[in-house]
Amino acid sequence: MMSAAQLQLSVFEIFDHPMKSIHDTLQQVFGLHEFRPFQQEIVEQVLDGGDAFVLMPTGGGKSLCYQLPALHRDGLAIVVSPLISLMKDQVDALLANGVRAAMYNSNLDAEEARSVLGRLHNGELDLLYVAPERMMRPGFINSLETLPLALIAIDEAHCVSQWGHDFRPEYAALGELRQYFPRVPFIALTATADPQTRDDIVNVLGLHDARLFTTSFDRPNIRYTVREKHRPQSQLLRFLRGQEGHSGIVYALSRKRVEEIAGHLNDRGYSAAAYHAGLSAQTRRDVQERFIRDDVLIVVATVAFGMGIDKPNVRFVVHYDLPRHMEGYYQETGRAGRDGLAAEALLLFGTQDVAMARYHLDQNGNDNQRRIDSHKLNSMVGFAESLTCRRRVLLGYLGEQLEADCGNCDICLDPPERYDATEAARKVLSCVYRVGQSFGVKHVVDVLRGSDNERTRKFNHERLTTYGIGREFSAAEWMSIVRQLIHRGYLIQDIAAFSVLKLTPRALGLLRAEETLELARPRVQDKPKKKRRKPGPVEDLNEDDLRLFETLREIRKQLAAEQGVPPYVIFGDVALLEMSRERPSNEDEFLEINGVGQVKLERHGAVFLEAIANDEA
Numbered sequence: 001m002m003s004a005a006q007l008q009l010s011v012f013e014i015f016d017h018p019m020k021s022i023h024d025t026l027q028q029v030f031g032l033h034e035f036r037p038f039q040q041e042i043v044e045q046v047l048d049g050g051d052a053f054v055l056m057p058t059g060g061g062k063s064l065c066y067q068l069p070a071l072h073r074d075g076l077a078i079v080v081s082p083l084i085s086l087m088k089d090q091v092d093a094l095l096a097n098g099v100r101a102a103m104y105n106s107n108l109d110a111e112e113a114r115s116v117l118g119r120l121h122n123g124e125l126d127l128l129y130v131a132p133e134r135m136m137r138p139g140f141i142n143s144l145e146t147l148p149l150a151l152i153a154i155d156e157a158h159c160v161s162q163w164g165h166d167f168r169p170e171y172a173a174l175g176e177l178r179q180y181f182p183r184v185p186f187i188a189l190t191a192t193a194d195p196q197t198r199d200d201i202v203n204v205l206g207l208h209d210a211r212l213f214t215t216s217f218d219r220p221n222i223r224y225t226v227r228e229k230h231r232p233q234s235q236l237l238r239f240l241r242g243q244e245g246h247s248g249i250v251y252a253l254s255r256k257r258v259e260e261i262a263g264h265l266n267d268r269g270y271s272a273a274a275y276h277a278g279l280s281a282q283t284r285r286d287v288q289e290r291f292i293r294d295d296v297l298i299v300v301a302t303v304a305f306g307m308g309i310d311k312p313n314v315r316f317v318v319h320y321d322l323p324r325h326m327e328g329y330y331q332e333t334g335r336a337g338r339d340g341l342a343a344e345a346l347l348l349f350g351t352q353d354v355a356m357a358r359y360h361l362d363q364n365g366n367d368n369q370r371r372i373d374s375h376k377l378n379s380m381v382g383f384a385e386s387l388t389c390r391r392r393v394l395l396g397y398l399g400e401q402l403e404a405d406c407g408n409c410d411i412c413l414d415p416p417e418r419y420d421a422t423e424a425a426r427k428v429l430s431c432v433y434r435v436g437q438s439f440g441v442k443h444v445v446d447v448l449r450g451s452d453n454e455r456t457r458k459f460n461h462e463r464l465t466t467y468g469i470g471r472e473f474s475a476a477e478w479m480s481i482v483r484q485l486i487h488r489g490y491l492i493q494d495i496a497a498f499s500v501l502k503l504t505p506r507a508l509g510l511l512r513a514e515e516t517l518e519l520a521r522p523r524v525q526d527k528p529k530k531k532r533r534k535p536g537p538v539e540d541l542n543e544d545d546l547r548l549f550e551t552l553r554e555i556r557k558q559l560a561a562e563q564g565v566p567p568y569v570i571f572g573d574v575a576l577l578e579m580s581r582e583r584p585s586n587e588d589e590f591l592e593i594n595g596v597g598q599v600k601l602e603r604h605g606a607v608f609l610e611a612i613a614n615d616e617a
């Protein structure tokens, strides 16, 4: 941890000039060279004393929008944040840049809380992160009223809205804040875009003529891939082989499955931990902490995991099971690649999962809810089945139209080959009919391929006219065709009755030769990669640079452990990559690296410069 002495001076006192431009601060404090879209406008709006409403995707760079004005306006900036774990990370990151920040929440003991309040009243703080219930205590508000406030930032502002997916009653109480601080600029920030929630936030918080700043919700560095689910454990292992040393999350629907996968990965020598609501709070905190510190690389989790994790170097997110809706999918995949470096989102899409989800839906007694959920599920399935650019479908769902195909999803990178599958589809449908619509996928495929086994003999199915009419495709290929027919609504899989295949009314048109059908050529096996290289951000490092990168990572990990902070608080991967490539040889060059400000140069410059000099390229 930083010593108290290090915190005495404001960053502005450390440097020579009292009046800095916001660009100087961006460079010297945060070590960044230019603003991202809208950051500068937002900072200026708040500096002018106006309210701002910021809609940016995860990883878009929202924090800077209030942290920078906090340093340029007189007085203390208050940041209301719902999650204590997030607060701690942000405060650690600010302290590492030499900014006088602290937090005030229920995790502090009485002594610590008194000390924070003392520093607050002595004007020794630039930013204070506060939990909403602390904020609204009358005593606290009264004491703030006597202080000059630079701004009030409400992070994760969607939590005030009952429309949103993450409503928190203690957040709604923030609506009263405005009456106490009519002249302090408010800045509300969220990564949730839907219009109803948006209106709600403005109303509840009483924002004054707030300027709305919205950036695109696209996350271009995330590569979206959907694979037909087929022996998912091997699919996962194959995927992970390309992710060695990288940190990621694997989402699965049930606790049981989470435990299974985590166990399986551990058996195979992966550094993996399970996380779900059935584990003790202590265990969950522990897993989260180890993940943040890169002590465990893979977390296998239910959707309970992820809120409150700001880890910037999550390199992949795998959905082992189908997410229930696109909002969840977008949010969960969005946890990958916050640092802007290349990241992967892999979804394993299985017909059984869809059937199961529909089954659960039908159990729901409430008509209205069922209609909404069913609509959401259909959108999710539509995304997974789509033969057009994934990003187009995803952003389209969020109300944003892309000008062109993205070039960074499985469909764009490796367009599926389509072919006239009318004949093959007819074979499947008539075979389903011939076996009395009473058998599952495997048996239907066995009959088509003319397999001689106990079951076909037992039911005399080798006498059917459809027996052996499909020897032209492998079993895996037929499975893929059947799955596509299910996805497209020609067949259903009756989950309530042993997952037997049944025809739908749609099937009739095909069977009667009234329509034709195009399907995607089955892609059962991933194409073997030409040359195995580490994918992701290190892709274009040469061997020498890669070695240096690993060395710098080691140093970072040691420093982080000594100081009790997550590694990325020392330097992010972006900074280490640049160091490995650019190999700065003096302090001026070191300052050019993204993420190196004045304070980090002073604290870590020597160690890293030495390591770089010692690495003979």
Ligand code: ADP
Pocket (backbone or CB within 6 Å): 032, 033, 034, 035, 036, 039, 056, 057, 058, 059, 060, 061, 062, 063, 064, 312, 338, 339, 340, 572
């Ligand atoms: P959000 O809160 O919107 O999810 P963060 O504020 O945590 O995003 O920022 C995400 C990442 O982007 C951080 O690693 C941050 O350092 C980086 N970042 C933010 N602004 C810039 C910028 N102007 N230039 C380079 N990197 C930036």
Ligand code: ZN
Pocket (backbone or CB within 6 Å): 388, 389, 390, 391, 392, 405, 406, 407, 408, 409, 410, 411, 412, 413
């Ligand atoms: Zn695409």
